Amino acid sequence: MAKTLVEAARRMGVTDPRLLAAIAATPRDRFVPPRSVARAERDEPIPIGHGQPTSQPSLVAQMIEALLLTETDVVLEVGTGYGYQTALLAHLADRVYSVERYADLAEHARANLAAMGVANVEVVVGDGTAGLPEHAPFDAVIVSAAAATVPAPLAEQLxxxxxxxxPIASVVADVVTLYAKRRGRLERRRALTPAQFVPLVGKYA
Structure with a gap:
């Protein structure tokens, strides 16, 4: 299964050997609802409740690769879901703080991560658009829902x-976009790929 998803990531241009190794070491079937285990090896989104999906693995890989994570980085993830992306981030960074709107999804993610022995993650229930100022600054931020603009608190906490x-929402498709912070300002670097995401919900969305 993991080999299939590694190949899917490669087909989408992902080359980071650390990330590919993380995908190989992270069985996706441990991060989907029991009814969807048979679909976990497919490179496709899977519903997880509340109208939310766990994203297509090759898309997750593209987004993570763009962050250029190092082993000393502290990461903020907005949208934990069942914890698959969280687990990949935890392989690559020193610490991951993940914010999930729905308490039951957060609990599933905590259980899934614990079962896999992932210890360098904290899953918090709350408004992801507000970030987690008590743990800022973050070396990297990844958001798994589309917004018209980057929420101001996330830019401030970077x-x-x-x-x-x-993902930046547009009329035709959401555009996954990479930003970097330079001289205190958020600068758009490049568009990664078009995609479809659920809307980002929160005070600063």
Whole structure:
């Protein structure tokens, strides 16, 4: 199964050997609802409740690769879901703080991550658009829902030199976009790929 998803990521241009190794080491069937285990090896989104999906793995890989994570980075993830992306981030970074709107999804994610022995993650129930100022600054921020613009608190909590990936909503399709913080300002670096995401919900969305 993991080999299939590694190949899917490669087909989408992902080359980071650390990320590919993380995908190989992270069985996706441990991060989907029991009724969807048979679909976990497919490179496709899977519903997880509340109208939310767990994203297509090759898309997740593209977004993570753009963050250029190092082993000392502290990451903020907005949208935990069942914890699959969280687990990949935890393989690559020193610490991951993940914010999930729905308490039951957060609980599933905590259980899934614990079962896989992932210890460098904290899952918080709350408004992801507000970030987690008590743990800022973050070296990287990744958002798994589409917004018209980057929520101001996320830009503020990004460290100087940090990277942020978020789908930016548009009429035709959401555009996954990479930003970087330079001289205290958030700068758009490049568009990664078009995609479809659920809307980002929260005070600063």
């Amino acid at each position: 460290a100087e030199g940090g990277r942020l990936v978020i």
